[in-house]
Amino acid sequence: MTDNFRFHLIPASPTDLAAEALAGLRARPKRLPCKLFYDEAGLALFEAICATPEYDLCRNETALLRTQAASIADAVGRGACLVEPGAGGCEKVGLLLDALAPAAYAPLDIAGESLERAAQALAARRPGLRVTACAMDFLADLERIAPLLPDGRRVFFYPGSSIGNFTPEEAIALLARFRRLAGTDGGLLIGFDCKKHPGRISRAYNDEQGLTARFNLNLLGHANRLLDGNFDPGGFAHHAFYEPVEGRIEMHLVSLRDQTVRIAGDEISFPRGETLHTENSYKYLPGEFAALAGAAGWAPAGEWLAEEAAFAVQHFRAA
Ligand SMILES: C[S@@+](CC[C@H](N)C(=O)[O-])C[C@H]1O[C@@H](n2cnc3c(N)ncnc32)[C@H](O)[C@@H]1O
Structure with a gap:
C-alpha cells in the first residue's frame, strides 16, 4: 500500500437496509432503493451503458470536464480537499x-x-495526492467522514447527474448536508443532465442493446443476495419513460405474472402488471438547478454547458 492511501470501511447496518427495503415494498407504488443497483455486475453494466450511443450524459459530461478543466480549476481554486460521493471507478x-x-x-x-x-490505483499513479477512500452508504453516514478527512478547503465533487436520482426536496436536503460538511469556505462542483427533447431523454434509458434493462433487472439479484430474497428477474420487465410534468425519467420493473416474493423475512405479492419503481432521474434547466442549490445554501459561482445545453456542470460556493 502506498503512503498516500487510506481506506476506511464504514459498515452499513443490515437491519436498516432490510427495514428500508420492506418499507418500500409495502408502499404504493412499490419501490426499492436505487443504491441496490450497484454490485460488481451493476457497476460493470453502468460502465457499459455509458459507452452506448443512446446514453449521452456520460459523454457530454466527460467532454466538458476534459475541455473546460482549466477554467473549472480557475473557478474552484487549487489545493483543496475534493470529496466525491458515489465516486465509482x-x-x-x-x-x-x-x-x-x-x-x-x-x-x-x-x-x-x-x-x-x-x-x-489512483494513489499509486499520483504520489503527491493524499487519497482517503471510504466504503460506505453516504446517504446514511455522510457526517461520519468529518474526522477522517484530510485538512484543506473542502470541495464536493458530485458528477454523473447522480443528484437527479433524488426528488427536488431530497436533493435540497442532500446538498444542504454537503454544504454543512464543506463549511463556510467550501465549494460544490456538480454535473446534471438537462431538460431537452423527451425522445432523446427517453432513448438514453432504453438502449437498443438492452443494457439498461439488464442493469434494472440486476437490482433484483442484488436484493436477493443482501436480503435473503427469491425474486425471479425473469418474472419482471424493464420499463422506463420520461414524465415531463415532474421532469424525470421513471424506471420501473413490471411484474409479468401473479407472484409472491420472499424477502427480508417477509412475503410480498405482485399481481400481474404491478410495478416496482426502481429509480427516478430528474432533469433540470440550468436556472432551475441553481435555484435548487440556492435553497440548500449554495451560491452560483460558475457554469459550463455541453452542446445544445444538453448537460451542465455548475460550481457553487457556500452562500
Ligand atoms: C451512476 S454511478 C456514477 C459513478 C460516477 N460518479 C460517475 O459519474 O461516473 C453511481 C455510483 O454511486 C454509488 N452509490 C450509489 N448510491 C450510493 C450510496 N447511497 N452511498 C454510496 N455510494 C453510492 C454506486 O455504487 C456507484 O458507484
Missing part, C-alpha cells in the same frame, strides 16, 4: 486532477471492493 476526477491540483481526494462509495481497487 474514480474516473471523472482523473480529468480534473492536473488542472485542479487538489491536496487531497476522498472518494466515497457503497461498492467498497471496487472503490478500494480504483482509489488505490
Whole structure:
C-alpha cells in the first residue's frame, strides 16, 4: 500500500437496509432503493451503458470536464480537499486532477471492493495526492467522514447527474448536508443532465442493446443476495419513460405474472402488471438547478454547458 492511501470501511447496518427495503415494498407504488443497483455486475453494466450511443450524459459530461478543466480549476481554486460521493471507478476526477491540483481526494462509495481497487490505483499513479477512500452508504453516514478527512478547503465533487436520482426536496436536503460538511469556505462542483427533447431523454434509458434493462433487472439479484430474497428477474420487465410534468425519467420493473416474493423475512405479492419503481432521474434547466442549490445554501459561482445545453456542470460556493 502506498503512503498516500487510506481506506476506511464504514459498515452499513443490515437491519436498516432490510427495514428500508420492506418499507418500500409495502408502499404504493412499490419501490426499492436505487443504491441496490450497484454490485460488481451493476457497476460493470453502468460502465457499459455509458459507452452506448443512446446514453449521452456520460459523454457530454466527460467532454466538458476534459475541455473546460482549466477554467473549472480557475473557478474552484487549487489545493483543496475534493470529496466525491458515489465516486465509482474514480474516473471523472482523473480529468480534473492536473488542472485542479487538489491536496487531497476522498472518494466515497457503497461498492467498497471496487472503490478500494480504483482509489488505490489512483494513489499509486499520483504520489503527491493524499487519497482517503471510504466504503460506505453516504446517504446514511455522510457526517461520519468529518474526522477522517484530510485538512484543506473542502470541495464536493458530485458528477454523473447522480443528484437527479433524488426528488427536488431530497436533493435540497442532500446538498444542504454537503454544504454543512464543506463549511463556510467550501465549494460544490456538480454535473446534471438537462431538460431537452423527451425522445432523446427517453432513448438514453432504453438502449437498443438492452443494457439498461439488464442493469434494472440486476437490482433484483442484488436484493436477493443482501436480503435473503427469491425474486425471479425473469418474472419482471424493464420499463422506463420520461414524465415531463415532474421532469424525470421513471424506471420501473413490471411484474409479468401473479407472484409472491420472499424477502427480508417477509412475503410480498405482485399481481400481474404491478410495478416496482426502481429509480427516478430528474432533469433540470440550468436556472432551475441553481435555484435548487440556492435553497440548500449554495451560491452560483460558475457554469459550463455541453452542446445544445444538453448537460451542465455548475460550481457553487457556500452562500
Ligand atoms: C451512476 S454511478 C456514477 C459513478 C460516477 N460518479 C460517475 O459519474 O461516473 C453511481 C455510483 O454511486 C454509488 N452509490 C450509489 N448510491 C450510493 C450510496 N447511497 N452511498 C454510496 N455510494 C453510492 C454506486 O455504487 C456507484 O458507484
